[in-house]
Amino acid sequence: MRSAEQRLVEQVLQHIGEISVGRCSITDEMIAAERDASSQEIMAGLLMLHEDLEYGRQRQSALLEELRRAVHVRDEFLSVASHELRTPITTLVLQIDDLPRLLEQKGALDNDTTRRMKTIRRQVDRLTALVTALVDVSRITSGKLSLSKEHADLVEIVRSVAERFGDDAQRSGSSLRFADHEPIWGEFDVSRVDQVATNLLSNAIRYGLGKPIAVGVAANGQRCSFWVADQGIGIPPEHQTRIFQQFERAAPSTNYSGLGLGLWISRQLVEAMGGTISVRSAVDAGSVFTVEIPHQT
């Protein structure tokens, strides 16, 4: 015959099993029917434990739902704000582009005005880049990012980006070398590859401390890659994964401006292309960012 202790142990084990899967069959009546105070306390304790766990789960779910709603509201705001900002900026760019011609016609385009016009244009370009980043974030988070592939030469895409950054690199004191390569033809989203290369190269100039920067392209079977190497401030090992996340930055925001979105957007774009983006870096020695994407000729 089973002892009362054995029966209690079996009951407790059975209830622990239930509680572990989110159920509990203990009732107040069952507690009251236990033969002694200790058994009643054990059963009541199990029931309270179950209730506490369920309450914790419910609260966790509610918090998660609240968090989802907050993220949704943020994304909605980003989407609306970025699209609303883009319209006046486009008008602004058109007006600024037209100003030199108008001023020249009126004989009012002197050196000082030209210099000021260039400053305005650079700031508007910066603003455009920021708004474009916000539009991209909105597209990516809402799952509306789409690629538009065409037959193109990867070498040419990356080379044109490097050429475009020639003046910026010079202004920062960095030499910019493009390691030439024979054409790598494939199906690429030219503007998105350009965007990724642009982001990597602008980062290299920004964090490059005026030291040499190199850009190159390589082909490897069905995959091809391009890389951007600088000899600047570098990234500590603990930040090398984090920098590809949204709103994350390794460099101090007091010294370097930015939203912390560029590398996250680049990673999203590269992954949408079926590729990968990676970094090798050492503090005070520089960084090499490599993008590998499928060839698909």
Added chain:
Amino acid sequence: MQIESRPYGADAAADEIEALRARVWKVEDRLFVYDEVPVQSLFTLDLLFDRLEELAAGLDRFAYVVDLRGVKRPGAEVRERLKQRVDRLNPRLAHVAAVVGNNVVIRAVAKLAAFAIGFRSFTSNVSVEDGLEACRRALR
């Protein structure tokens, strides 16, 4: 006014709130009685503990008897708030005496809740008189 066996909320009428607050009273210097409502809610818990804090304001040490006879077992949310409210008083609490009568479920729950809350001095008592005596002993 008779307090009903239902959870009271923020929509309680003024006379109901007064009747709820009146369930906490001073027996003598440093000693109070807290007559728990049949169905605890976050609202009643806060109301009664606010009243207890009012009465115990300025006291560096006090004790209270909580009458749990006729009370339904509180849920996890209420127990969590109870712990928060008691935590605020705990450093000044010389003793808490729970009156559980013959309700074995409430006795077990009160003992476990007291353990979880971390009362420094706690007893389960059959009657209010026993509870008051336990508090007086602790206050001496």
